[in-house]
Amino acid sequence: MMSFLQIFHRRGHRIVPRRFMSTSLPPSPIPIFTTVDSYREWRRSALDAKKTVGFVPTMGALHDGHLTLVRRSLAENDLTVLSIFVNPAQFAPHEDLATYPRTLPRDIELLFQQSYTVPTQTAENAPQIRKASTIFLPSVEEMYPSGISQTVADQKGTFVEVKGYGEQMEGKSRPTFFRGVATVVTKLFNAVEPTHAYFGQKDLQQAILLRRLASDLLLSHPTPRNLHIVPTVRDQSSGLALSSRNTYLSPAGQQVAPLLFSALTVAQEAWDLGINKAACIQRAVNIINQKKNEVQVQGLDVKLKLDYIQMNDANEFDELGAEETRNSRERPVILSGALYVDSTRLIDNIILGNASEIMY
Ligand SMILES: Nc1ncnc2c1ncn2[C@@H]1O[C@H](COP(=O)(O)OP(=O)(O)OP(=O)(O)O)[C@@H](O)[C@H]1O
Numbered sequence: 001m002m003s004f005l006q007i008f009h010r011r012g013h014r015i016v017p018r019r020f021m022s023t024s025l026p027p028s029p030i031p032i033f034t035t036v037d038s039y040r041e042w043r044r045s046a047l048d049a050k051k052t053v054g055f056v057p058t059m060g061a062l063h064d065g066h067l068t069l070v071r072r073s074l075a076e077n078d079l080t081v082l083s084i085f086v087n088p089a090q091f092a093p094h095e096d097l098a099t100y101p102r103t104l105p106r107d108i109e110l111l112f113q114q115s116y117t118v119p120t121q122t123a124e125n126a127p128q129i130r131k132a133s134t135i136f137l138p139s140v141e142e143m144y145p146s147g148i149s150q151t152v153a154d155q156k157g158t159f160v161e162v163k164g165y166g167e168q169m170e171g172k173s174r175p176t177f178f179r180g181v182a183t184v185v186t187k188l189f190n191a192v193e194p195t196h197a198y199f200g201q202k203d204l205q206q207a208i209l210l211r212r213l214a215s216d217l218l219l220s221h222p223t224p225r226n227l228h229i230v231p232t233v234r235d236q237s238s239g240l241a242l243s244s245r246n247t248y249l250s251p252a253g254q255q256v257a258p259l260l261f262s263a264l265t266v267a268q269e270a271w272d273l274g275i276n277k278a279a280c281i282q283r284a285v286n287i288i289n290q291k292k293n294e295v296q297v298q299g300l301d302v303k304l305k306l307d308y309i310q311m312n313d314a315n316e317f318d319e320l321g322a323e324e325t326r327n328s329r330e331r332p333v334i335l336s337g338a339l340y341v342d343s344t345r346l347i348d349n350i351i352l353g354n355a356s357e358i359m360y
C-alpha cells in the first residue's frame, strides 16, 4: 500500500498533491488539497490505514484560538486536517466578505509550528511527533457547484437550515448567517469525513447548532458526540477573546475592545449572587455606557455601539424571562453579547451553570 507521502510530489520543501501542482499556492511543507476529489484520495488511504481524522474548520487568518483547536485535534487523532474557506454564504451582502483577512503564507507557517508528542510506553520507543496532515483549501466554485449569491432570495441549489436555532442571539443580528454556516459545514463534513471535529466556544451558538445539525441529519462523520467545543482563548492580560477580526481594530479600538468581556463578567458575578436576569444584563449595559462616557471625556477616537447582551438556554436557545435567577435554571445558560467597536463587530460569551454539559 502507498504511504501517505507517496501520493504527493515533492519539490524542495514544498509538497503538494500530484493532481494539483498549481503555481498560485505559496510553498507549503503541509500538503494542500484544493479539490474534493484529490482530498478524497488522501482520505481513502487514511481510512485503509484505519487512522482517525480530526478536523478543524476555519476561515483562515489563524491565531492562537485556531491553533488551540489544532493542538487538541493533534492530541486526540492520528491525523489532523485544517480547512481554510472564507464562505460567502455566511456573509450578508453588507458585511465584510471582501475585506476579510486572508493570510495564507502565515497560516501555513503557524500551522506547521504546531505539534503533539505522543506519550510512549517504554523508554526504547522513539517518541512519535504529530503535525497537521493536510490543509483543505477549496475554491468557491468547488464548494458551490451551483454557484452562490450572498442574497438569499437570489440563491439556487441546496441549502441547510437548522430551524428554530438560528434566529436568537447572533441569528437575530445576522439573519442569514447560520444558514450559510450550516450549509458550508455540511459540505465540509461530507468532503472531509472527520472522525472528530473541533469548534471554538467563542462562536458558541454556532457550535451547539452544528451539534443539532449532526444529530438531525444522522451524521456519522462526525457524530454529535464527536463534535467538540474548545474553551475561548483570550489575550492573557486584557481578557479580549482572540478573533481574526481583531486585526480590523485601530489602536484606540484595541484599548477598549476588552470591554465586552468585562461587561459579561459583571453580569456573571451578579447572576452567581442570585440576582435576576434583567438586573444582571442592566449591570453589564451600565459598564458599556460608563465606558462610552469615559471614551468621550478622554477624547479617544473610537465609537462604541452595543448590539445585544442576552441570556439564553444553552440547549433550546430560548431567551430567559426577566425575573429568572440561577435558581430557576437547572441546565446551563449562555450569557452572550455583541459590541461594535467602530465598524468591527466583536462577540463573546460566558457559560453560566455546569459548562461541562456542553464543553466536551
Ligand atoms: N479565541 C478563540 N478561542 C477558541 N476558538 C476560537 C477562537 N476564535 C475563533 N475560534 C474558533 O475557530 C474556528 C474558526 O473560526 P474563524 O476562522 O471564524 O475565526 P474567528 O477568529 O472566529 O474569526 P472571526 O473574527 O471571523 O469571528 C471556529 O470554530 C471558532 O469558534
Ligand SMILES: CC(C)(CO)[C@@H](O)C(=O)[O-]
Pocket: 057, 058, 059, 085, 087, 090, 181, 184, 185, 203, 206
Ligand atoms: C465554521 C466556519 C469555518 C464555517 O465557515 C466559520 O463559521 C468559522 O470559522 O467559525
Ligand code: BAL
Pocket: 090, 203
Ligand atoms: N467565526 C464566525 C465566522 C463569522 O463571523 O463569519
